Amino acid sequence: MRNILVTGGCGFIGSNFIGYWLKKHPKDKIINLDKLTYAGHLSSTKAFSELKNYKFVKGDICDEKVVDRLMKGVDIVVHFAAESHVDRSIKDPNVFIKTNMLGTANLLNFALKHNVKRFHHISTDEVFGELPLGKGKFDEKTPYDPRSPYSASKASSDYLVRSYYHTFGLPITISNCSNNYGPYQDTEKFIPRMITNIMKGDPVLIYGDGKYVRDWLFVEDHVRAIELIIKKGKIGETYLVGGQTKDVNNLQIAKIILKIFGKDFKSNIKFIKDRPGHDRRYAVNWVKINKELGWKPKHNFDKWLQKTVDWYIKNEWWWGDMKKVSEKFYAKR
Ligand code: NAD
Ligand code: DAU
Numbered sequence: 001m002r003n004i005l006v007t008g009g010c011g012f013i014g015s016n017f018i019g020y021w022l023k024k025h026p027k028d029k030i031i032n033l034d035k036l037t038y039a040g041h042l043s044s045t046k047a048f049s050e051l052k053n054y055k056f057v058k059g060d061i062c063d064e065k066v067v068d069r070l071m072k073g074v075d076i077v078v079h080f081a082a083e084s085h086v087d088r089s090i091k092d093p094n095v096f097i098k099t100n101m102l103g104t105a106n107l108l109n110f111a112l113k114h115n116v117k118r119f120h121h122i123s124t125d126e127v128f129g130e131l132p133l134g135k136g137k138f139d140e141k142t143p144y145d146p147r148s149p150y151s152a153s154k155a156s157s158d159y160l161v162r163s164y165y166h167t168f169g170l171p172i173t174i175s176n177c178s179n180n181y182g183p184y185q186d187t188e189k190f191i192p193r194m195i196t197n198i199m200k201g202d203p204v205l206i207y208g209d210g211k212y213v214r215d216w217l218f219v220e221d222h223v224r225a226i227e228l229i230i231k232k233g234k235i236g237e238t239y240l241v242g243g244q245t246k247d248v249n250n251l252q253i254a255k256i257i258l259k260i261f262g263k264d265f266k267s268n269i270k271f272i273k274d275r276p277g278h279d280r281r282y283a284v285n286w287v288k289i290n291k292e293l294g295w296k297p298k299h300n301f302d303k304w305l306q307k308t309v310d311w312y313i314k315n316e317w318w319w320g321d322m323k324k325v326s327e328k329f330y331a332k333r
Helices: 012-024 064-071 085-093 093-113 150-166 190-199 219-232 250-260 287-295 303-315 318-333
Strands: 003-007 029-034 055-060 076-079 116-122 172-177 206-207 239-240 269-272
Touching: 003 012, 012 029, 012 219, 029 064, 064 093, 076 093, 076 219, 085 093, 085 150, 085 318, 093 116, 116 150, 116 219, 150 172, 172 219, 190 206, 190 219, 190 250, 190 303, 190 318, 206 250, 219 239, 219 287, 239 287, 250 269, 250 303, 303 318
Parallel strands: 003 029, 003 076, 029 055, 076 116, 116 172, 172 239, 206 269
Antiparallel strands: none
16 A cells, blocks of 8 residues: 555546556555646546545645645655646746646655655646757757746756755656646646537637647556556656657647537637747657567557547537637637
8 A cells, every 4th residue: 555645636637546556456546636726626536536445635745734744654656736837827827837837846845854755747738948850859868958937937947956966865757748638637728628619510720820739648548657657667767758659740739629510620720829939849769668668658549539529519518618718719719
């Protein structure tokens, strides 16, 4: 039996992680510390919220008292909590600096104080900046070059986590993952926004020329990578985690999703103002985690994108109110 503190477990990846972990490791105990920001949804924890070995605590990772109390007796910390949306970081960088940098520092301090056996930090491929179209991939040796307040705050948190390993010997691991898709992703992110716009009879909104490339990965593949790193990863190491989509751009994804709904492409897309500093392309070389830990992405993009669309069609109860919050934010963007 292990005591695990998960931060941000009411968000997209955190809730998928807890659901997966408790099924596979029913003897473990999980405490989920989440502030329930606009991106945190108790409804995402419905499948496991009644389990005896699961406990939810509403609180802020920046709060010293709460973190000190919860960290006592914890074996493993899995740190997802963050402000995660690039567009919001352009509107209001401060909250990103506070949660992603100061919040991570607070967790590190108390993980050290209470001698946790593993601090796993969830990070992003965006810390590496952008790649040109069609050329190159990020790997563990790529220098950091973050270009948005979001990615800069995540890069800073990665540096802090590493510094606690080198300076204080805190047993850490880090994973930097590419774009996830799947159930329970907030409707402000690209794929759920497209699906729910189409369901509401609205056009799909494309930033700039739409020729931006992301390395899409089904969320359960990310969760499996985290599980493997926690079990077999080497202390102090960073692992990159990515997909198998081979340079599919935003326009091509819009085309696939519109086709699933039986809608014409040209008459259902609308080009809108681009994101300032929009990173052109991300692509991840995941050879290290494949060779050392035996991980690879299992979920085929076309099949699991279709399943993700089906999930949103069946679960309007989950996203209906959230959609209003997302579009209220976008109206002022
Ligand atoms: P999300 O925005 O869906 O969820 C974030 C969660 O953190 C929410 O439940 C929110 O309430 C909580 N939170 C925010 N501030 C908090 C605070 N101060 N204290 C406690 N809880 C707080 O994010 P996500 O997409 O699930 O991403 C989770 C992690 O994975 C983030 O660290 C993100 O940087 C990283 N990541 C995300 C992706 C992706 O494609 N979504 C890819 C790579 C890495
Ligand atoms: O690469 C990992 C990152 O992926 C994570 O670290 C972030 O937390 C996560 O939000 C995601 O960042 P992106 O900025 O890539 O994701 P987003 O869903 O915001 O946008 C994906 C692409 O779609 C990007 O090129 C912008 C574009 N876009 C987005 C929206 C919301 C559109 O063209 N139209 C839209 O309406």
